[in-house]
Amino acid sequence: MMGDMDILAVKQCLGKLKFSNHSRLEMERESRGIIKVDEIVQALDVGEIIEEYPDDRPYASCLMLGRTAAGRPLHVVCAPVMDEAQLVVVTTYEPDPALWEPGFKRRKQS
Numbered sequence: 001m002m003g004d005m006d007i008l009a010v011k012q013c014l015g016k017l018k019f020s021n022h023s024r025l026e027m028e029r030e031s032r033g034i035i036k037v038d039e040i041v042q043a044l045d046v047g048e049i050i051e052e053y054p055d056d057r058p059y060a061s062c063l064m065l066g067r068t069a070a071g072r073p074l075h076v077v078c079a080p081v082m083d084e085a086q087l088v089v090v091t092t093y094e095p096d097p098a099l100w101e102p103g104f105k106r107r108k109q110s
Contacts, residue, residue: 005052005062009080013087014044023089035074035092043067043074044087050105053077061090065104073104 017037019027027035047066054060059079067073077090095104 004054005049005060006080007049009082010044010047010049010062010064010078010087013080013082013085014041016084016086017041017089018086019089020091023091026091026093033094035094039068039072039074040076040089040092042069043072044076044078047074047076056090059088061088065095075104 017040026032027037027040043066044064045066047064049062050065051063052060053062056079059081061077061079064076064078065073066076073095074092075095076092079088079090080086081088097104099108100106101108
């Protein structure tokens with residue numbers, strides 16, 4: 001765990017996902033590869049928090065890196081809403097090796 005964001009809070013909310021309009025658009029973007037809901041769940045289930053965004057509104061969020069059952073790496077920006085036991089998926093994408101260090105945990109320095 002990096003800071004205040006709790007991986008257990010994210011995992012406790014996995015049963016009730018809410019997708020932002022932006023995340024749905026990214027999931028359907030064929031040029032980057034369609035991302036299915038079950039792939040997001042798989043990635044979050046085994047994922048780790050690699051960045052935190054405590055000042056995001058309306059909810060603090062984090063960037064998680066996980067892999068699907070098939071081994072596909074996914075980044076998922078999500079916000080656990082504990083009082084609703086819900087996980088808001090802000091966006092998701094397959095990380096670009098040109099922008100991320102090997103392992104996809106750190107952005108490349110420009």
